[in-house]
Amino acid sequence: MDNSSQWWRGAVIYQVYPRSFFDSNNDGIGDLPGVTAKMGYIAALGVDAIWLSPFFTSPMKDFGYDVADYCNVDPIFGTLDDLDRLIESAHEHGLKVMIDQVLNHSSDQHPWFVESRSSHNNDKADWYVWADAQPDGTVPNNWLSVFGGPAWHWDSRRRQYYLHNFLDSQPDLNFHNPEVVDAVLDTVEFWLKRGIDGFRLDTANYYYHDLALRNNPPKEEIVEGSIGVRLDNPYAYQLHLYDKSRPENIGFLQRLRALLDQYPNITTVGEVGCDFALETMAAYTQGNDKLHMCYSFDLLTHDATMGHVRNTMETIEAGLGDGWPCWSIGNHDVARVATRWGNNEHGLAKSKVYMAMLLSLRGSVCLYQGEELGLPEAELTFEQLVDPFGIAFWPEFKGRDGCRTPMPWESTEQGGFTQSATPWLPIDEKQRPLAVNKQEGNRESVLHAYRDFLHIRRTHPALRSGDIEFLYHDDTTLTFVRRHQDETLFIAINTSIQDTLLPLEHTLNPITLPEAISSGYIKDETIVLPPFSVLVAQVTPSN
Template structure:
């Protein structure tokens, strides 16, 4: 396994810096707070961290609206703090990946400040500008993912600019070679500083159709969005022209060529398109991205048929690339609540981590997943997310998965000496790190045990995958690598379930912290949310 690139089969722990630990006492997490808890992260047994944006920003979208790609926002600390973070992480054997938001900037970025002034300034063509229709309306029917039309009027130019996300997040014009060069130059700033990889936000949104053709309507029965509210008008269209354009491929190859000049670095693309699995396969083939992930397992459907079908479709399409899987992140409801209801079982939390870490590919795990944190209920008056405020009450936004990490059971959860930017629910304080470390049966201790064990199983880290034709509720597959053949099975239900073992001799494995189910007569009985690992031979 040591001969393979570090990112193949890696477990990547996502840190949302606003909510990890506040070292400055202003109620918002920061880079020194991450530094303070890197020993904890190392104790989890993960291979890398992915840090969500910490760059200079007005924070309209909490850092995904960047005003300066090369500066740390004072809210989070300084460049020197980042250098200290990088050095400590590396001393602990942890790789560091950072978010790069390339398709758009903040409206406060100096590039856009210049671009919006006139049609003939040096950066006039650095963003997507278009003349109005004859009646003064928007140039076409493109919609913003955050609600409403994707065009905003700029009186100084008497033109509209494109924003696929918030109005304050104008889209860069990647058809301009100068823009591509400037973007890659910003990326290289961080590669030269020593980061190990990039998580590329909305990477399929870099290019738009230069003809500005209308997106075709989507039939009502097809309006099932992944990663956005189902009542969002964004779901009313096939997004053929405002993203995932063919011109993006050469840019990805240029980006890969840049990373190749920094050996050992890797790029993970976030992909949300009309067929995200096909796009992921396309974007990771050849000399493009190292890995790709989409929202396919960040949905409400929690069934054997869906998970097996989703992974199998990507396996069939991805003949060259490498997948990355996630069941939680900072944009969606936490998995234990999404799939386990209002009072999710700790056994579910343990099983979900084991399941996603047993699929072929790399894995992104979101902070708090190791504690089994449920979705927080954030009252309307405490909401911060503009997405949730817009679509309340049908969709409550992303704040419920972004509340601060509970380090202790105290009123402040050990997060900050000040009032936190989002409230910490009592249910989270009961699941605090301090409390779980003292409980040998906790989700946290099971997480650590499983991660230690997984490192010793080559088939789980790098092996092929072949699914068994099981019915609900048991998902089962065989991973195989370098002579090791491993059966993995997961009971997705809150009731016991049985699994007929494949033909041959199987030895039930323990030591992974998840227990060993009873096996008799070629049949395993898995308890509620139970897990089985068995070795052939």
């Protein structure tokens, strides 16, 4: 692997949700030693890095995204020593380690907030976003929480409201206070000193709010199914101009980058969720003085058309400049891609072709654990839910538990995730036949398709680092070329159940794909793409 300061460009990052990866101590919850135990499996995939979802001390109201101590490991996941051993093992396997940083908000059990809410004149009184009630006692403005209802919660001790963009147990830190910024950066440096190679920044565009607390205007057009829009959640009805994506965010990201640049070969990938996500991604990654990469939710929607993919790519390419994107089609917050894009029909075949598409696009890539198995979304009853988001919006929205169920390592009752304990979320029956031990012996499995295509990506610089030019698309077909120095690759993707025929407009030398991946071919001056197939070919320069 490239160990230079640019290792992250074109890197493939494997997201590990530790709670659901592997339970090493038989308590039903995955942990850091469990990740270390499976490091060989991760390395064998052919990825460049792992991203660990939060393992910090937390009351787990939002399963680790409510941090009570930014500089420690929650006992259910292990200890700081366990993390050190995990980092050492990853590095021995040639893998970088990135960790989540949830800087926008803390838990209401964090000592900072406990002190802040105690009075109006304590040392941390202004460390969170406090505001007086309206004269009639109502909330300060119309801002809404992502999790539903007002983004303000009344605190009887201070007799004020505090801001929470998510759960009311996740108060927002006040980044307008320089002391808060200094303290937050100190926590980042704590992990840098422990040998972390990078950070995934949760809600990276939420840090600052409008000091005047101006009301958000209504959204002029609400299209259900577009980025983050569900009509059962009033959050979708506002244009979020004042509660996030504020211009002051740029200054903080520059301070963060200045700190990171003091350590060798560090990278960042920021999560950006807003109405102008692609533009924000460009702004946050341009100039080599802010974030290294960003990803948005644009490919995490239900729109699986190739026109949507092309439009997303071309929009960011047009405004990116010297910035750099990172793409994902699955993570811990959305339904698994085999279900979301595959509608549970031909799920395994679709998983392979969507994987090949993702790994062929320009940018870095985040892969979520279990996607390499083609896992469908788990189906849970209301009684089995633990996600507060899902509980609040049931049954229209079933929450995020369905993509967070334990990794099936074996096709047994406990899925090889734990020995005899009851897993914290149940293992879906339809996932057991897709367990790692079942797919290892099947050369045509989704697991082998991932491994094989990741090898192809690593051995062709055009796929990792090349420019991109789109040529053709319809709803289910996409063609484009990737160019890097002397190598030009033509890629054609067919995501439908029908054969697709395309005219041959280049002199192509197809690359042999492994048996796990259905291959397109050339016949009688025509590109033939069988159902759910991929063609990767070297373009021969014309004389």
